[in-house]
Amino acid sequence: MLDIAEELNRWVEQGRDFAVATVVAVGGSAPRRPGAALAVDADGTAIGSVSGGCVEGAVYELCRQALEDGEAVLERFGYSDDDAFAVGLTCGGIIDILVTPVRVGDPVRPVIAAGLKAAAAGEAAALARIVSGPTHLVGRALLVRADGSYDNGSHDGGCHGSGSRGGGSYDSGSYRGGFGAHPELDRTVAAEAGAFLDAGRTGTLEIGEQGSRCGAPLTVLVESSVPAPxxxxxxxxxxxxxxxxxxxxxxxxxxxxxxxxxxxxxxxxxxxxxxxxxxxxxxxxxxxxxxxxxxxxxxxxxxxxxxxxxxxxxxxxxxxxxxxxxxxxxxxxxxxxxxxxxxxxxxxxxxxxxxxxxxxxxxxxxxxxxxxxxxxxxGGSGVPLTGAHTPIHHDVTSAPAGRIGSVA
The missing domain is CATH 3.40.50.720 (NAD(P)-binding Rossmann-like Domain)
Structure with a gap:
């Protein structure tokens, strides 16, 4: 999503409702990497891409549906040998796509807005979103900044967490934001997202609901926005x-x-x-x-x-x-x-x-x-792809998650 931050930030400033579809994970020869996004506003205007054209129509409709019902959905698209005309990737790959409504008044909007603003300004920041796990946590987000601080993007004062990636302080008295679950979850995700940010990497991580391997398992998508190399x-x-x-x-x-x-x-x-x-x-x-x-x-x-x-x-x-x-x-x-x-x-x-x-x-x-x-x-070899038996894409960082369906 942060790859189209400049345009989406303008939508936020204009008060537009929109839904954004983000590539969460890929498998095989998928054309776009995790973090690639397509967004649709309430008037039907679309920006971005999640597949280079293969499944854009179906994803567009999922975004329109999310704007109507306010529900997020994690959907899998892949090539079907049984039906070559089915909605899927003709390249033979698999992509998992998270569709999230970002409407005025939606709880997730402030943190997404803060992430878009940072990315549009060229600041280093990582946006962590829960894409699978307990229903009450799916879709919640945390913004992690380059100095290790993290917040929930609220409009009333900014940073509510001060946990640093190096094990810094944590102000439990003023803390109100983040995922709204176990405080250790926020600290752990902030540390992990900080590592992604240091590497300029976007991908997923698996973690327990309580910030360790305890509790229900969660899948978290971390999108990094860093200044140009x-x-x-x-x-x-x-x-x-x-x-x-x-x-x-x-x-x-x-x-x-x-x-x-x-x-x-x-x-x-x-x-x-x-x-x-x-x-x-x-x-x-x-x-x-x-x-x-x-x-x-x-x-x-x-x-x-x-x-x-x-x-x-x-x-x-x-x-x-x-x-x-x-x-x-x-x-x-x-x-x-x-x-x-x-x-x-x-x-x-x-x-x-x-x-x-x-x-x-x-x-x-x-x-x-x-x-x-x-x-x-x-990690490419530099040899012609014709006759080669090497992967076309070498930077796959995570395996596709399972299909989740509709989530709250």
């Missing part, structure tokens, strides 16, 4: 210009860094989010990176590359790639060894950068680099 492109060359455009297409926050002010200009890189005129290694020393950051070194000049890669290969980032011929690559590796870079650190370096697409133009080269970044992120 960073792509830092070193070297203000024509290949960098193409890579910036591809990086933006993949929803990265893109920075171009080059020590030469005549090349690192807004006119040459109008789509970049940031342009840094600075020696690459000095910029990398002072800027913030994380486990989702990708570093693309396109300078292929030893005076820039060696100090930059010496630092980059020791940072906990997702990807480090460097441009250059195979001769440049071998010479660069020797220079890196001379300054103390270990073989284990060198093994992290993607060089020559990109997949073998036979690329020649800047645009083709950018596509090659982007393809390698996606393959590294998703």
């Amino acid at each position: 960073r792509m830092i492109v070193f070297g203000a060359i024509d290949f960098a210009s193409a890579l910036v455009r591809v990086g933006k297409f993949l929803d990265y926050h893109v920075t171009v860094c080059d020590a030469r002010p005549v090349f690192a200009t807004r006119a040459r890189f109008p789509e970049a989010d940031e342009i840094a005129v600075e020696w690459p290694h000095r910029y990398l020393e002072r800027t913030e990176v994380d486990a989702r950051t990708v570093l693309c070194v396109l300078t292929h000049d030893a005076k820039f590359d060696v100090p930059l890669l010496q630092l980059a290969l020791r940072l906990p980032v997702a990807y480090v790639g460097a441009m250059g011929s195979r001769r440049t690559h071998l010479d660069r590796n020797d220079r890196l060894r001379e300054v103390g870079v270990t073989e284990l650190e060198l093994a992290r370096l993607r060089s020559p950068i990109g997949l073998d697409l036979g690329a020649r133009t800047p645009e083709e080269t950018a596509l090659s680099i982007a393809a390698e970044i996606v393959a590294a992120r998703r």
Whole structure:
């Protein structure tokens, strides 16, 4: 649901009633991942998608029904060998979809509204919703913020829980919100959701009603909204210009860094989010990176590359790639060894950068680099799918839940 937060936040601000269908779990070759959503307002306007088109019509009707009767429903859709014309996924996968009414006056609306507002503003937040378990708990929600605090999204004062993921304090005297069940459930879900948020991950977790393995089992969907991951492109060359455009297409926050002010200009890189005129290694020393950051070194000049890669290969980032011929690559590796870079650190370096697409133009080269970044992120092999016996999607994080039917 947080993937369409900007539009839904506008609906909330306009006071619209709507229902939202969210992918909870997937199996097989399903087209959308957990968290993908389709929403329908009271006038019948629809935004988003849960299947790329296979079951949108049926899900649309479920949303209209939820708006009428105010009941949530967890529904399973899958391909049927018995009836190829039945509502299902022609790709052969299975998806479980939670449909939730979000009407003015519904108890869940304040917390969902708070989650949508945070996501639309680009803040890091995780929205945890109970999707299966005891009837009186299904559909309840908890918003967890980046600092570990959590609340029920009420309009009268914000954070009611102050439990931190590291085992911080819990103000039982002022606490009124969350799932409205055992206090330990809120603390445990907040801690688990915090871990999902740290990884920028969306998926489900299984937990007991009392926050441990005690009590009736619950399935909780955790949707994470995090700022866009960073792509830092070193070297203000024509290949960098193409890579910036591809990086933006993949929803990265893109920075171009080059020590030469005549090349690192807004006119040459109008789509970049940031342009840094600075020696690459000095910029990398002072800027913030994380486990989702990708570093693309396109300078292929030893005076820039060696100090930059010496630092980059020791940072906990997702990807480090460097441009250059195979001769440049071998010479660069020797220079890196001379300054103390270990073989284990060198093994992290993607060089020559990109997949073998036979690329020649800047645009083709950018596509090659982007393809390698996606393959590294998703665990892909980079080989053609034709004739391969590998999964098409590599990032399945949870198995589908069983069909629940109508829930209160």
